[in-house]
Amino acid sequence: MPTSQSTSGPLSIAIVGMGTVGTGVARVLLQQPERITRRAGRPLVLRHAVVSDLKKTRDVELPAGILTDDVQRVINDRETKIAIHLVGGLGAAREIMLALLESGKDVVTANKALLCEHGPELFAKAHQLGRSIAFEAAVAGGIPIIATLSQSMAGNQITSISGILNGTTNFILSEMIQRQQTYADALRLAQELGYAEADPTLDVDGTDAAQKLVILTQLAFGTKVALNDFPRQGIDTLDLSDIRYAAELGYTVKLLAISKLVENQLEMHVSPTLVKKQTPLAEVNGSFNAVALSGDVVGDTWYSGRGAGQMPTASAVLADLIDMAVGRAQLTFQQLELWRTEPNFRMLPTSQTSSRYYLRFNIEDRPHMLADIADVLGRHQISIASVIQHEAPEPAGGTAGGKSFVPLVIMTHRTTAGNVDAAGKEFAKFPSLRAPLVQLPVAN
């Protein structure tokens, strides 16, 4: 009975992992009990807060007796019905989640790496045990994209997801674009401001965005995909000159994570992408995330908010927690397309994906170069839309002393990744080209 929720007694919960997000969640639970009780229909009592280091100072005052460094206390407590799992990484995080589920708890998690890597196993285990996992906080923090895909778009077949899913890289790109800083300088600033970690590898190489895309794809398309099933490229190899040429052509550069249906097959990739200026995705700056979502009934929709950080992520965790307390999350979990053994859609082979492309060559400044390049492109069915080659300064000592190289930028018409790769293989053998050939897709 719906009304039974409001007459239920207090519900015991635990936070496993009191890092930044856990602290934020605890703060709202402890400082806004009236609000949480009203929204959940019953008091939520924080019974355990599990930490790895009991001595560390924390930015929240916890009731006596709830802090522990022993996760078994939570696992063994049959009265605790919901566990907020904020343990990072894979191995131990997986063990802990399995133990929490097996001990009869529903689990709220923010760990996207875990769900990307072990999601199918964990979801199946929860299903089999009659338990539920909620994971709004795992993707795009303050944007309710999981709820939107799971519930609000239920009448639709999603046709396209296109997202800025990593705030760190979006901050770095915004700095490079707006302040003409190099990648290295922008990264350093991001680290100083706390937007990037000391080891930023998983953010800047596109892994974090790709992990989130795997989760969204499973929800939206009912297709389980592994991280290495689709191409991903980060911003760590992006040169400031490419951002400048893109601007000259009327584009900005964003790290886009895309999953979309093309003739009933699934095309996915994560890549720095040229995005036309003055379109919504181009205007998402700083550490904000954004998702453009299209469905066959609703058409185009658009969501934006802070994708990470303590309180935006805490907001997502709290929404899941309240959904669990109300009983909605359990109903939702049963209806998600996480159990299919047969995928709804198969992957489009990468070579058949199509796009317009931005290509930058380092060419030897000699006669017939442009003709040679255009010839290769033409033979591979790649049609040229525009060209930028700026006049190079005449070499001071003449050309006799060695080769001089200049950049050549070509925007293509729509072609396949297979054609571009085949042309790339020919270019790799050109003695008059200096590596690397830069190759970025252009958003529709």
Add this chain to the structure above:
Amino acid sequence: MPTSQSTSGPLSIAIVGMGTVGTGVARVLLQQPERITRRAGRPLVLRHAVVSDLKKTRDVELPAGILTDDVQRVINDRETKIAIHLVGGLGAAREIMLALLESGKDVVTANKALLCEHGPELFAKAHQLGRSIAFEAAVAGGIPIIATLSQSMAGNQITSISGILNGTTNFILSEMIQRQQTYADALRLAQELGYAEADPTLDVDGTDAAQKLVILTQLAFGTKVALNDFPRQGIDTLDLSDIRYAAELGYTVKLLAISKLVENQLEMHVSPTLVKKQTPLAEVNGSFNAVALSGDVVGDTWYSGRGAGQMPTASAVLADLIDMAVGRAQLTFQQLELWRTEPNFRMLPTSQTSSRYYLRFNIEDRPHMLADIADVLGRHQISIASVIQHEAPEPAGGTAGGKSFVPLVIMTHRTTAGNVDAAGKEFAKFPSLRAPLVQLPVAN
């Protein structure tokens, strides 16, 4: 038990009102049964489609025997558990909804006027009967703003809602701004393209946006507000010259519906508003809607999509219908802040609301006018931020033949509506001013 849903048999539903949206809903239900069954956990069987005119041709092929012009057939059918209520207007729509609830049906509706006017009565009735009402489609069509407020922001106290909630007026304003058309010409185009009705009054005078704002305010702030409790101004009196001056000052004009907390009191209004160019709200064009939503935990978030039209609205209805079939909507309905007799927040008296203002005067082109106006403003604590007065052509026959009037535009610093109104009363007595004094707020 959660899993009981997936093992349940078919669920009978009815559509009451087969206009544009009803036809769109029926089309998806009948053409995508496999999808709907999967998402709802059981087949949804369309058992009745109630129309007012049986002879009218419809853009959907219905199964034999379900079309009827007798709503009693639905009301008397105990097997039909969910009714999709797409009856417009107030009187009959209210009677029908009450009868549906009393006959034991949960109701999905898109009628915002009905919920604005009779929401408290209908919600209380449903609550008392143990029934539920879902109304995602009543506000901002394809944007899941009701679900976001009801569930995804549950950990937050919403602090501000700022929305473009009427697609018709946004289309008209976009035409005026981008093509420099007058209001009358832009309205005519909107009517030709089907974006505006033959009688566009409720859209263009701000009533429709205000009705939606009342619903969002009750959800977000737990405060019941009547349509006449807050100021509303439409775009029907907007002059193209104001759009031009706004552009000169770096702003565009949008019909904004705003509900926000100011020192723990609620400020609400619907008004054409100057919005800084190149901010997200300024870039929402055509018939799109958008909502900027801030919460005390999540910070600023942002949603956009088509606010009306057959399929975006059908998408919202289908989401509610599936939520009802799964059992989520019933749980959600019980937790909404629709039952409070004591409001969470009281209204800030309109005179105390504060904003920057755009003021346009028609002044007599004579010495000391600017000084006279500045004196009145200054005495009412209104500080001037910028002024535009363009040079008027020297009158051909000299100034002896009568008075000549020129526009004067003043942007103020932040001041209260009370101050502006008091100054306006003084200006109304000025012989050297020609009415009307145009007065538009400026978004933060």
